[in-house]
Amino acid sequence: MIIQFNTDNIISGNREHTEPMEAYVKEQLDRFKDVRRIEIHMGDENSHKQGGNDIRCMIEVKLEGVAPLAVTTHADKQFDALKDAVAKMKTVLDKKQEKSRSY
Numbered sequence: 328m329i330i331q332f333n334t335d336n337i338i339s340g341n342r343e344h345t346e347p348m349e350a351y352v353k354e355q356l357d358r359f360k361d362v363r364r365i366e367i368h369m370g371d372e373n374s375h376k377q378g379g380n381d382i383r384c385m386i387e388v389k390l391e392g393v394a395p396l397a398v399t400t401h402a403d404k405q406f407d408a409l410k411d412a413v414a415k416m417k418t419v420l421d422k423k424q425e426k427s428r429s430y
Contacts (some may be wrong), residue, residue, distance in 0.1 A: 328351065328356070328357070328362055328363065328364070328365065329350055329363065329364045329365070330349045330353060330364075330365045330366075330367065331364070331365070331367070332348065332349055332367045332368045332369070333366065333367065333368045333369070334369045334370065335369070335370035336373060337370070338369050338370065338371055338382075338405065340419040342418075343425070344352040346354075348367070348406065348409050349356075349367075351406075351410070351413070352367065352386075352409070352413055355413045355417060356388070356413065356417065356420070357415065357426065358403035359388075361390045361391050361392075361422070362388055362420070363389050363390065363391070363420040364388070365386065365387070365388050365389075366386070366387040366389075366391040367384065367385075367386050367409070367412075368383075368384070368385040368386075368426050369382070369383070369389070369399075369405060369408070369409070370382070370383045370414055371383075372401075379403055380401040380402060380403060380405060381403070382389060382401065382405050382407075382408045383399060383400070383401050383408065384399070384400050384401075384402070384404050384405070384409050384411070384412040384426060385397060385398070385399040385412070386398055386399075386412045386413065386416050388416060388420065390423075392409065393410050396416070396419050396420070396423070398411065398416050398419060399411050400412040400415060
């Protein structure tokens, strides 16, 4: 499983910052064996102003043999946005697995 972390010019993309987030994603999504690549896009949509829910996290998962799946969440903090996006993606992947089993 390859994990790629992308940030905008406001959010830090250094290894010290992204490694714990990548580890969390790997831990949460490791059970889905058909996942080949995960792209995490983190951005501050309201960088010039203070406000709630301005951190956006989009996770795109590339599976073997099917179109990519993507989810997006917003939160006040980066890790909260990531956790919410991972939870959404787990739901999407679980439903996809259930569908494929029923055919």
